[in-house]
Amino acid sequence: MKEGCPVCRILGEYEESEINTILYEHVNDPTVRVKFKESLGLCTYHAWKTLKTAYSNPLLGPLGVAIIYEHMLSTYIKILESWEKVKEGECFLCLLVEEKEKDTVEAITEKIEELLPVYESSEAILCKRHHEMIDSILRKKNPQSAERLRKVQLEKLKKLRERMNSFINKFDYKALERPTRGEVSSLPMTIEALKGLENGATLRKKERKKRTRGVLLWR
Incomplete structure (x- = not known):
């Protein structure tokens, strides 16, 4: 990975x-x-x-x-x-990506036993959103794998934090070394781990939150 x-x-x-x-x-x-x-x-x-x-x-x-x-x-x-009201429906690409996201998450949970060792030994880190989606399914179907994944995820995040701290420390005027590539990449990796990458699925989630908030405010 x-x-x-x-x-x-x-x-x-x-x-x-x-x-x-x-x-x-x-x-x-x-x-x-x-x-x-x-x-x-x-x-x-x-x-x-x-x-x-x-x-x-x-x-x-x-x-x-x-x-x-x-x-x-x-x-x-x-x-x-024609003086008609402009109607804008949902973006069909967003719908396609959201469906792909659902299928991908479900496929991962089905093959979690064989994927966990590969994931653990890789540089990959699930973003918060996708770890939570996978975890919510595994907690019902395979709680042991959910716990194993949680431990692997924690270990990866702690190692990422170490790289971030090292990156920050390299900016100290006393530092003798420049940041390594791994340390430099820790910043975008941290943002990705927390927020994921922008795509149709995450955009639809934001839109749903806006609509819900709008209804609550109106009430």
Whole structure:
């Protein structure tokens, strides 16, 4: 397993793959276009990520994104001209990533016995969100593995804290050595361990919290 949260990395690769597939094969696909139209061009995060992906790949370029968003702009203009209310549904890429997250977490819990030793000996560290998701399933199905995972997770986090402390100490004016690569990487690794990487699944979680908070405030 690579450094960082393995679930976040899987979701990131899946997200990139889906965007590439859309831009390579489905720019003019009516079914996909309807899905774009439902959210008026995806959520903010995925709209910009789609454009960034297009510009970063010389084989793609901005044409496909331009074709899709010209349609979205025309749709918005028609809505305003007809005095209709602008309705924005859920981003279908967010829904896909959330479903992938659920499937990935469930697959890990099913193979936890063989994955635990691999995870323990790797540089990977599950982020808080994904450790909690896996733990909640294991506590019901396999409490012994849940406890083993908790101990492995704690050990990894403590080692990460040691690297962070060493990184901080290297900034002391008395320090004779520069931070190592492992110490430098401890900062983004710590943020990832606590907050994970941004993707459609985490964005949907934030949106749900906002909606719930809004309802509570209204009441």
